[in-house]
Amino acid sequence: MSSLKSYHNPDPLVQYCVNHSLRLTDAQKRLNDVTLQHRRAAMLGAPEVLQLNANIMQAIGAKKVLDIGVFTGASSLSAALALPPNGKVHALDISEEFANIGKPFWEEAGVINKISLHIAPAAETLQKFIDGGEAGTFDYAFIDADKGNYELYYELCLTLLRSGGVIAFDNTLWDGAVIDPTDQTPGTVAIRKINEKLRDDQRINISFLKIGDGVTLCFKK
Ligand SMILES: C[S@@+](CC[C@H](N)C(=O)[O-])C[C@H]1O[C@@H](n2cnc3c(N)ncnc32)[C@H](O)[C@@H]1O
Numbered sequence: 368m369s370s371l372k373s374y375h376n377p378d379p380l381v382q383y384c385v386n387h388s389l390r391l392t393d394a395q396k397r398l399n400d401v402t403l404q405h406r407r408a409a410m411l412g413a414p415e416v417l418q419l420n421a422n423i424m425q426a427i428g429a430k431k432v433l434d435i436g437v438f439t440g441a442s443s444l445s446a447a448l449a450l451p452p453n454g455k456v457h458a459l460d461i462s463e464e465f466a467n468i469g470k471p472f473w474e475e476a477g478v479i480n481k482i483s484l485h486i487a488p489a490a491e492t493l494q495k496f497i498d499g500g501e502a503g504t505f506d507y508a509f510i511d512a513d514k515g516n517y518e519l520y521y522e523l524c525l526t527l528l529r530s531g532g533v534i535a536f537d538n539t540l541w542d543g544a545v546i547d548p549t550d551q552t553p554g555t556v557a558i559r560k561i562n563e564k565l566r567d568d569q570r571i572n573i574s575f576l577k578i579g580d581g582v583t584l585c586f587k588k
Pocket residue numbers: 410411412413417435436437438439440441442443459460461462465487488489490511512513
């Protein structure tokens with residue numbers, strides 16, 4: 368049952384939590400199973416993290432969502448399932464090849480009409496939304512693309528979000544590397560930088576959760 372476990376955190380208590388909370392549709396399970404066979408399977412979003420996103424989207428009545436870093440579409444599918452029929456997930460990635468893997472599962476789940484795919488560098492797409500007058504109109508953003516641009520994505524998403532909207536950052540523990548002072552690789556340095564910025568940023572309220580590979584929730588004031 369590969370679908371009913373955390374892919375990022377082998378801690379038995381984490382697995383216990385996941386086994387007592389994870390709810391996936393058949394389409395989600397099948398997409399996860401296909402993705403786990405992919406050469407880049409490690410990029411698949413932890414299902415408990417995607418479920419947390421979906422639960423918050425429903426709690427805040429989200430209709431307009433940014434999914435930054437699509438890969439095979441698990442995060443977009445989870446978000447689309449959480450949105451009302453008139454909701455829209457804007458799914459941003461540079462790889463059409465990856466996203467194409469997810470499309471049959473979006474179709475199978477009956478939510479493909481709720482997902483709008485934008486194949487381009489995410490910063491360009493986000494800037495286009497701002498230039499098009501969409502600042503303050505998004506409810507939720509899940510940031511899970513290239514780590515070196517996390518700070519840039521944060522500022523663009525903060526502009527695009529309404530007050531009360533939520534930004535979730537994935538991988539903010541970076542497999543524990545954030546607390547290893549000998550690790551000065553660019554990805555680790557970028558994650559530490561955004562973690563410090565978010566801790567001190569008074570434009571948001573914050574919760575930093577040790578689930579998946581670390582998730583930081585930012586609630587726009
Ligand atoms: C960790 S994966 C996303 C996983 C996905 N959210 C999920 O839940 O399975 C990161 C994705 O970011 C994409 N990416 C990398 N650089 C990007 C950029 N500059 N703009 C948009 N997407 C980018 C990659 O192609 C990859 O699909």
